[in-house]
Amino acid sequence: MHTVPDRVEVVATWAAARHLENPPLLVVDTVTAFLDAHGVGHGPMAWQRIGDGQSNVTYLIVRGSDCVVLRRGPRPPLPKSTHDMVREARIQKLLRGHGVPVPEIVAVCEDESLLGVPFYLMSHIEGTVITGTVPFHLSSLEQRRATSLAVVDTLVALHRIDVTRGELASLGSPDGYLRRQVDRFSGLWEVNASRRLPAVERIADWLGRNLPASQAASVVHGDYRLGNLMFAPQAPAGVLAVLDWEMATLGDPLADLGYLTATYSEAGAPSTPLELTPVTQAPGYLTRLQLAERYRSRTGLDLSPLPWYQTLALWKAAIFCEAIYTRWRRGERPDDTDFGPTLETGVPRLLEAASQYAGLVMSHRA
Known part of the structure; x- marks a missing residue:
């Protein structure tokens, strides 16, 4: 037939x-x-x-x-x-x-x-999303720096919104957000995993035993990265739109900063499947440390526990990617010929990077 x-x-x-x-x-x-x-x-x-x-x-x-x-x-x-x-x-x-x-x-x-x-x-918004190449109008060293600053400053503006009143308050309770994240994604691993990776449980245990105290409550985007921002089609660098709000909720703003910095591509750092905008390895873009410092200077938040949030970000990413990998293996992603197959090794790489951030935190506390 x-x-x-x-x-x-x-x-x-x-x-x-x-x-x-x-x-x-x-x-x-x-x-x-x-x-x-x-x-x-x-x-x-x-x-x-x-x-x-x-x-x-x-x-x-x-x-x-x-x-x-x-x-x-x-x-x-x-x-x-x-x-x-x-x-x-x-x-x-x-x-x-x-x-x-x-x-x-x-x-x-x-x-x-x-x-x-x-x-x-x-x-439909006419703009530029930066992934594998730098658009000409944002390619100078000055505009690369301006692009990085716009990424941080847009996040700061989002986190400054008052979520205690009005309809935004109905999006969820920020209280207990970090604990819920650890518990929820632990459960998602059990449901979606197609293989045994002991690092998942080890990191979950460490996250649960080292929960930081949230310093503020805000809208949390949940997938805040350069590739989810649309920039103006001409210089200077400015964000026209923040895209992909599927993961958004109310919670701890440092969860977004942890995700942004942990998935931000930086020269000399080990790569993971979540570094989807590799151009930031080039000269002119801020480093992860400089992104964090810019955020700290604009918010006043204590960033000493940031490695915990970076661990959480990559651990969650590994679990999310494992769900994609499982669906690909089952034939439920028939159009996926590029990303799904890479996750056989990509998920363990994410877990390794998460473990390294956790090791940094543990060594500071030792």
């Missing part, structure tokens, strides 16, 4: 997908009807997959003179309590009201029958 290749992402109708081994990510007539219902463009639509995310899927949708971005979760089955597009859209709506640079939310679809998962539309 002839079958349609199982890596097909986009189909014209659901009927055209009936022979697919895996469901499509985009159904043209369904999305077109949704665009009609929300007054987005006229006539046929064009699409292009964009972004470097390994979790959720993002498409640029062009229809007539209108451009929007569609964001959805990956193909089911989805891990519990992940890929909540409705919550992610709500968070961005709230933060936009507080002056955080985020895209405007155009429409949200909670009806899973349309694409198999919820999704939302947001405004």
Whole structure:
């Protein structure tokens, strides 16, 4: 029997997908009807997959003179309590009201029958995301430094928002955030792991026994890195939008700084799968230490426990990546030919880097 290749992402109708081994990510007539219902463009639509995310899927949708971005979760089955597009859209709506640079939310679809998962539309912003190459207008030593400063200063501004009042307070309780993170990700490892890596349990035990006292409460982005920032298409370096709010909640702001610095690519440092913007190894960009010092000078927070947060960041990243690796091995990520296979060794490298940060902390306390 002839079958349609199982890596097909986009189909014209659901009927055209009936022979697919895996469901499509985009159904043209369904999305077109949704665009009609929300007054987005006229006539046929064009699409292009964009972004470097390994979790959720993002498409640029062009229809007539209108451009929007569609964001959805990956193909089911989805891990519990992940890929909540409705919550992610709500968070961005709230933060936009507080002056955080985020895209405007155009429409949200909670009806899973349309694409198999919820999704939302947001405004398209013309800008630059820095990953493997440096755009010319940000390539001078001056603009490289300005780029690094913009990364830190945007994070500082996010962490200064008062989360004790208004609708933001409903996003979660910052009390006990660090303990919940350790407990939650320990549970995720047990559910999603396909092999035994003793370092996971050892690091979890160390994290649990050395919990620092949170100094402040803030919105925590959860995946704050250079590759999730969109910069203006001309100098000087300025952040137009912070992207990918799936992991956002209320908690300890140093969790974001720990993640940013632990995944920030620096010349001479061992690489991990989470260093997704390697250009910062080049001269002109701030180092991890300089990023942290800039943050400390703008917030006044004590950064002596930062290695604990860096350990947490890489340990969580290892567990998250192991879930991706498990799904890839099960054939649940048929489009993934690059990232998933690398995690066989990539996850142990993350755990090794996390252990090194933990060793730094333990040696200070010894």
